[in-house]
Amino acid sequence: MDVTWQDVSVRIAGATLVERLNLSASSGEVVGLVGPNGSGKSTALRCLYRALHPTTGTVLLDGTELNSIPLAESARSVAALTQESRTELDFTVAEVVALGRFPHLRGNRSLSGAEWELCRESMRRTDVEHLARRSVLSLSGGERQRVLIARALVQEPQVLVLDEPTNHLDVRHQVELLSFLRGCGLTVLVALHDLNLAAAACDRLAVLSGGSVVRTGKPVEVLEPELVREVFGVTPSIVPHPRTGAPQLLYDLTDREGME
Numbered sequence: 001m002d003v004t005w006q007d008v009s010v011r012i013a014g015a016t017l018v019e020r021l022n023l024s025a026s027s028g029e030v031v032g033l034v035g036p037n038g039s040g041k042s043t044a045l046r047c048l049y050r051a052l053h054p055t056t057g058t059v060l061l062d063g064t065e066l067n068s069i070p071l072a073e074s075a076r077s078v079a080a081l082t083q084e085s086r087t088e089l090d091f092t093v094a095e096v097v098a099l100g101r102f103p104h105l106r107g108n109r110s111l112s113g114a115e116w117e118l119c120r121e122s123m124r125r126t127d128v129e130h131l132a133r134r135s136v137l138s139l140s141g142g143e144r145q146r147v148l149i150a151r152a153l154v155q156e157p158q159v160l161v162l163d164e165p166t167n168h169l170d171v172r173h174q175v176e177l178l179s180f181l182r183g184c185g186l187t188v189l190v191a192l193h194d195l196n197l198a199a200a201a202c203d204r205l206a207v208l209s210g211g212s213v214v215r216t217g218k219p220v221e222v223l224e225p226e227l228v229r230e231v232f233g234v235t236p237s238i239v240p241h242p243r244t245g246a247p248q249l250l251y252d253l254t255d256r257e258g259m260e
């Protein structure tokens with residue numbers, strides 16, 4: 001499923017959060033949104049999972065305006081893992097994951113055997129099956145994050161939206177999650193702060209600054225010293241990964257001039 005932001009601006013209480021943002025992702029493409037704090041990444045993603053309406057401009061799913069699609073229908077197509085995707089309720093892990101089927105249920109129908117198997121499969125993929133009977137409230141931050149990813153997967157979406165999904169994850173689970181995103185075949189829009197992981201995981205990066213996209217392209221085209229300096233205010237050494245060639249940023253913490 002293709003996703004397009006067309007001239008999207010978001011203004012709230014006199015503040016401009018996003019300004020004429022244009023960006024698209026083709027079916028099956030992994031697009032990373034990167035940019036400094038406050039550059040509009042979460043706001044842009046919110047417009048896609050319909051937590052916000054653009055003030056002007058529009059978001060399109062396969063060429064159809066999101067606004068014209070019934071909420072229940074877009075909820076089946078677009079799954080989101082966001083900073084707000086928390087649950088404060090005392091549910092078990094298996095129950096929270098099963099909630100991901102909610103957009104597909106009609107009336108009081110309970111989950112079918114195949115749907116429970118899908119839940120188990122998602123929990124296996126995110127390495128939380130052994131936690132199935134635990135209360136989500138008793139989990140560590142990283143475990144809870146993986147449960148929420150399993151919940152997004154059982155939704156069987158065509159578009160996956162993730163806002164800083166590696167928060168709280170240890171390095172093994174960061175690598176596992178991002179390599180899963182690379183190979184999942186879904187259209188993925190993911191906001192990431194770690195530029196090295198973004199370069200390794202994404203087909204394309206969109207660099208946001210001041211609420212607009214200032215550059216898009218393959219990681220190797222985008223992560224150039226000049227742009228990184230201008231947008232992020234640091235001057236790292238940028239070297240190709242010895243095996244994949246993906247650009248990797250190295251920071252010298254003793255180089256005071258490298259930070260602005």
Ligand SMILES: Nc1ncnc2c1ncn2[C@@H]1O[C@H](COP(=O)(O)OP(=O)(O)OP(=O)(O)O)[C@@H](O)[C@H]1O
Pocket residue numbers: 012013015016017035036037038039040041042043044
């Ligand atoms: N409800 C709101 N009212 C006014 N300003 C807001 C509101 N929500 C967000 N903002 C501002 O809009 C700007 C963009 O915020 P947004 O959360 O989209 O940035 P971000 O790139 O995701 O940042 P971060 O990397 O820190 O998560 C920020 O300056 C933020 O303070």
